[in-house]
Amino acid sequence: MSERTDLLLAIADDELILGWRNSEWTGIAPFLEEDVAFSSIAQNEIGHARALYELAAAELGSTADELAFDRPPEEYRAAPLVQLRRLEWARTIARHWLYETADELRLAALKDSDDREIAGLAAKMDREEAYHRMHAEMWVDRLLATEEGRERLGEAVDELWPYALGVLDDTLRPELAARAQKKLGRALPDVEPIARGVHEDELAELWKEMTSVRRSAPAGAQW
Amino acid sequence: MIYEVFRQERKGQPFQHAGSVTAPNEEFAEIYAREQYGRRQESVALWLAPRAALREIDEFPDEFEMKYRRVDGYSIKARLQEARERAGTLDMAPGAASE
Numbered sequence: 001m002s003e004r005t006d007l008l009l010a011i012a013d014d015e016l017i018l019g020w021r022n023s024e025w026t027g028i029a030p031f032l033e034e035d036v037a038f039s040s041i042a043q044n045e046i047g048h049a050r051a052l053y054e055l056a057a058a059e060l061g062s063t064a065d066e067l068a069f070d071r072p073p074e075e076y077r078a079a080p081l082v083q084l085r086r087l088e089w090a091r092t093i094a095r096h097w098l099y100e101t102a103d104e105l106r107l108a109a110l111k112d113s114d115d116r117e118i119a120g121l122a123a124k125m126d127r128e129e130a131y132h133r134m135h136a137e138m139w140v141d142r143l144l145a146t147e148e149g150r151e152r153l154g155e156a157v158d159e160l161w162p163y164a165l166g167v168l169d170d171t172l173r174p175e176l177a178a179r180a181q182k183k184l185g186r187a188l189p190d191v192e193p194i195a196r197g198v199h200e201d202e203l204a205e206l207w208k209e210m211t212s213v214r215r216s217a218p219a220g221a222q223w
Numbered sequence: 224m225i226y227e228v229f230r231q232e233r234k235g236q237p238f239q240h241a242g243s244v245t246a247p248n249e250e251f252a253e254i255y256a257r258e259q260y261g262r263r264q265e266s267v268a269l270w271l272a273p274r275a276a277l278r279e280i281d282e283f284p285d286e287f288e289m290k291y292r293r294v295d296g297y298s299i300k301a302r303l304q305e306a307r308e309r310a311g312t313l314d315m316a317p318g319a320a321s322e
Contacts, residue, residue, distance in 0.1 A: 033244050033255040040258040135254050142247065 004115065005056045006077070009067065010196060011106070012052035013078035014167070016068055017203070018099060019045030020210055021082060022092075030089055041096075041132050048125050055117060069214040073199060073207040080194045081163035083203040086156075093143060094156035097136040098164035101179055103129060105172045140183060158189055165193035226252040227277060229270040230260050238270050249273075 022042035029035035053064035110122035143149035165173050180188050225245055229238040241260045246252035256269050307313045
């Protein structure tokens with residue numbers, strides 16, 4: 001496993017697991033339009049995961065499906081932030097916004113990569129992520145506009161902050177903190193990041209559900 | 224707020240009413256319209272308009288039943304053809320072979 005495939009798998013796992021988590025709102029989001037929008041965002045994330053897995057698979061002599069579904073949960077590199085099951089709207093928006101903000105910084109760095117495949121894919125992803133960010137920012141602004149919203153979002157952000165820091169490596173963390181502080185108009189708690197490599201219990205549960213079809217059908221089944 | 228969404232399927236085609244989205248403001252309406260009517264590449268452009276900005280006209284009084292104003296009552300095709308022949312404008316009629 002090269003440093004390159006390590007990086008690709010980390011981002012792919014983030015996008016796959018977050019896409020899965022976001023899709024848990026399908027059918028039960030606060031209202032119909034949001035249901036469609038958030039489900040569509042979830043599908044986009046999973047589409048990004050597939051493209052990233054394909055790039056890694058080409059190097060590893062594997063396939064995107066094998067990488068997405070045939071590894072044990074402890075081998076996933078997804079940041080703990082996306083593993084958490086937080087089926088509560090303020091927390092969902094807090095995570096969505098924290099992740100998209102972190103992802104923007106990560107993609108900006110990757111777009112400058114000397115690896116043309118990675119730089120190209122990052123640019124392509126970023127064009128879609130721009131709408132995710134717009135969606136997340138609008139929601140945060142909307143929650144910040146009322147007292148109840150500000151309180152609930154603030155609580156959720158504080159809870160998720162060490163996880164949000166864990167999405168990025170230490171070179172990009174200060175910029176994430178600066179952006180979050182600017183948006184919220186206050187400093188974020190000074191905490192240790194909960195970094196990649198940690199596996200939350202919720203991940204194993206999600207993995208079981210996510211791979212159930214794959215495991216129930218013989219490998220190589222065509223859909 | 225309810226926003227009415229119109230979509231254009233291909234460049235040059237007329238926009239047609241696609242449906243509506245409920246959104247707290249124009250920015251949310253844009254996101255929701257994009258996701259509902261554009262995410263499958265089914266549209267090349269969308270128009271968004273707050274429902275309140277549309278003026279609906281739904282009364283068309285016809286007290287004297289002036290049927291002769293309607294085109295569905297009788298066929299004028301043969302009579303039109305005759306008239307065109309008389310006037311020598313047959314080749315200018317819609318659908319006529321142009322040379």
